[in-house]
Structures are given as C-alpha cells and as structure tokens.
Amino acid sequence: MTFRHRPIVDTIPAYRQGRPAPSSSGKRSFKISSNENPFDPLPSVLEAISTQALGSINRYPDMRGWAVVERISSQLGVDPGNVVLGCGSTEVITQLVGLVAGPGDEVIYPWRSFEAYPIIVAGAGADSVRVPNRADGSHDVDALIASVTERTRLLIVNNPNNPTSTPLSDVDARRIMDAVPSDVIVLFDEAYWQFNTFAGASSAMDLFAEYPNVVVARTFSKAYGLAGLRIGYAVAPPDVAEGMMKLSLPFAVTDVAQKAALASLDASEELAARVRSIIAERDRVVAALHDQGWEFPEPYANFFWLPLAGRTGEAAEAFTRAGLSTRVFDGEGVRISIGEPEANDRVIAVCGGLRE
Numbered sequence: 402m403t404f405r406h407r408p409i410v411d412t413i414p415a416y417r418q419g420r421p422a423p424s425s426s427g428k429r430s431f432k433i434s435s436n437e438n439p440f441d442p443l444p445s446v447l448e449a450i451s452t453q454a455l456g457s458i459n460r461y462p463d464m465r466g467w468a469v470v471e472r473i474s475s476q477l478g479v480d481p482g483n484v485v486l487g488c489g490s491t492e493v494i495t496q497l498v499g500l501v502a503g504p505g506d507e508v509i510y511p512w513r514s515f516e517a518y519p520i521i522v523a524g525a526g527a528d529s530v531r532v533p534n535r536a537d538g539s540h541d542v543d544a545l546i547a548s549v550t551e552r553t554r555l556l557i558v559n560n561p562n563n564p565t566s567t568p569l570s571d572v573d574a575r576r577i578m579d580a581v582p583s584d585v586i587v588l589f590d591e592a593y594w595q596f597n598t599f600a601g602a603s604s605a606m607d608l609f610a611e612y613p614n615v616v617v618a619r620t621f622s623k624a625y626g627l628a629g630l631r632i633g634y635a636v637a638p639p640d641v642a643e644g645m646m647k648l649s650l651p652f653a654v655t656d657v658a659q660k661a662a663l664a665s666l667d668a669s670e671e672l673a674a675r676v677r678s679i680i681a682e683r684d685r686v687v688a689a690l691h692d693q694g695w696e697f698p699e700p701y702a703n704f705f706w707l708p709l710a711g712r713t714g715e716a717a718e719a720f721t722r723a724g725l726s727t728r729v730f731d732g733e734g735v736r737i738s739i740g741e742p743e744a745n746d747r748v749i750a751v752c753g754g755l756r757e
C-alpha cells in the first residue's frame with residue numbers, strides 16, 4: 402500500500418467467505434460451506450419483519466436494542482446491563498477484543514478455530530497466541546493454560562469448535578477458569594451451543610454465574626437461521642458490557658434484525674424442533690460415514706470435520722463435482738455443514754466414493 406497506514410493491516414489475512422453453491426446444470430446444487438441453517442425463515446419471523454420493521458426503515462434503530470436485550474436477559478436470568486447486542490456475534494467479539502487488547506497485549510485462542518479471531522486480534526493491534534488443537538481436533542486445555550503470561554488480555558474458547566465441531570467439557574472449562582487470573586477475561590464463543598449434545602459439555606452461562614471474568618458470545622445466525630440479518634449478543638459483567646458498548650458500531654443492529662430476533666425468541670419451540678431435526682440429520686450422516694470406515698471427530702455442532710490432510714484437494718473437487726460447496730482448508734481437511742437431507746445424501750455418496 403502506498404499511503405500512510407498501520408503496517409499490521411498488511412499482515413491480516415482476508416476473511417474467506419464460504420463459497421456459494423456450485424453452478425451445476427440440471428441438478429440442484431447446495432451450499433454447505435458456512436454452517437448456515439438450511440430451513441427457510443419461519444413464517445412468524447417473516448411476518449414480524451414485514452408488519453413491524455419495514456415501515457420504519459427511514460428511522461435509525463434503537464441503538465441499544467432494548468426490547469431484545471430485555472427479552473434475552475429475562476430468559477437467561479441476568480441483568481439487562483449484562484447483555485450487549487452486535488451485528489452478529491462477530492461484532493461483539495470485536496468489541497471485546499478492542500476493549501481489552503491493544504499493541505503489546507496477547508490474545509490466546511485455539512487453532513484451528515473461527516477464522517475471524519486472527520483478523521479481529523490483528524485489527525486491534527494485539528498479538529495472537531494460537532494454541533494448536535489436539536490430534537482429535539479438541540482444545541488443548543493444558544497448552545491454553547500454559548500460554549497465559551503477564552501480557553495475556555483475553556483467552557478465547559470456542560465450544561463447539563469451528564471447524565472441528567469438538568466440545569469442551571465442563572471439567573476442562575473449569576480447569577481453565579481456575580487457572581486464569583481473575584482479571585483476564587475468558588470468552589466462551591458459543592455460536593453453535595444449541596447443537597451441542599455432548600453429555601459433559603460446559604455451559605458458559607453457568608460459569609458466568611460463578612466467575613467474575615466470563616464473557617459469553619452467542620448468535621442468532623446458526624440455530625435461529627438469521628445469518629443474513631446479522632444479530633448476535635454477548636453476556637458480560639456490567640463494566641465489561643459498558644466498555645464493549647462504547648466500542649460498538651453505532652446503529653449496527655438494524656430494526657429488521659431486532660424484530661426478527663424477538664419473533665425468533667417467541668418461536669423458540671419451533672426453532673428447537675428444527676435444531677433437533679438438524680441433529681438427527683447430523684447423526685444419520687455420521688453413522689453412514691462410520692459405516693464407510695471414516696474416522697473423524699464426533700461432531701457436536703451443525704457441521705463436521707473431515708481431517709483429510711493430503712487428500713483434501715481431491716475430496717474438495719469431488720464435492721464440487723457433486724454440486725456441493727464445502728469449506729476447504731488446504732492440506733488440512735474439509736468442513737461440511739449439515740444441510741438439506743438431499744445435500745446430506747449427496748455428502749454420504751461422495752464420501753463413499755472417496756473410500757473406493
């Protein structure tokens with residue numbers, strides 16, 4: 402770049418969005434590259450948007466998003482002062498990193514994990530400390546704890562982890578909380594928590610009630626199927642929440658997103674049924690792949706991880722030829738979202754072909 406700027410920006414990797422469904426003549430193709438919800442929006446959500454939100458798009462939205470904040474706080478049993486909305490949970494994570502870390506500070510997170518972490522940390526001018534996952538894709542809790550130094554300002558836990566779909570146990574979450582100094586924030590990114598069926602899973606909201614330095618990030622993008630509207634939230638101690646709000650992008654959460662989130666919270670039973678059906682599809686795909694002889698981490702989110710290493714490129718091409726866009730990590734593996742049953746059938750067929 403030829404203009405005066407922060408050199409750190411030159412080092413930031415661009416975020417790579419999941420590819421759209423490949424164009425294929427004749428047969429239907431599917432996008433299973435971004436861990437989205439395959440269901441169409443609920444009629445009640447569409448109704449709320451069209452009757453309550455569209456008529457006011459000439460006005461700025463409520464910047465604090467009070468109606469949503471109050472609903473979330475009463476559902477979770479916390480104070481409204483603990484809840485911060487953002488333009489997706491990506492924004493609340495960005496607010497938090499901006500609040501706690503700057504040049505000379507360190508942010509620890511597992512790797513591989515959500516690809517926005519390195520971008521957000523570098524954007525704040527802080528240093529990333531990436532702690533490699535264990536061979537089974539799960540967080541290396543001992544190594545995460547051992548990475549804490551005087552410079553640590555934040556430790557991020559992703560449960561279940563994107564892209565490996567592995568859970569964090571309550572025992573391990575508490576080990577982290579007991580080891581990290583109480584003035585260092587631990588962020589539990591629970592973007593996929595509704596899909597987490599792991600019996601001993603940690604619940605960040607339980608930890609939030611017990612430890613002074615827990616922040617929880619959640620989103621309406623995944624289980625609630627509102628990825629296109631961009632709304633997520635954090636639950637944080639009041640002083641942390643206040644600091645985060647100072648760094649929020651003013652008016653980033655639109656009225657349309659707020660109305661859709663409220664209608665979704667009202668329809669939580671219907672959405673829970675959809676989540677159950679995605680979990681059932683996940684279990685069906687996993688069982689079929691096990692029958693084919695595949696070994697991969699047991700998934701606890703709405704996607705699974707095939708650690709294909711040297712065969713990644715070959716597999717990626719096979720999925721594309723079958724009309725499926727997956728998330729490809731060159732030389733490492735492929736992350737596959739659970740999609741429509743027809744897409745899942747095709748995943749099973751492609752995987753079968755790769756075993757031959």
Ligand SMILES: Cc1ncc(COP(=O)(O)O)c(C=O)c1O
Pocket residue numbers: 435436488489490491492515559562563590592619620621622628631632633
């Ligand atoms: C682990 C994790 N956290 C957070 C997000 C952010 O989601 P959003 O900004 O749509 O709320 C994602 C999205 O893929 C994710 O995988």
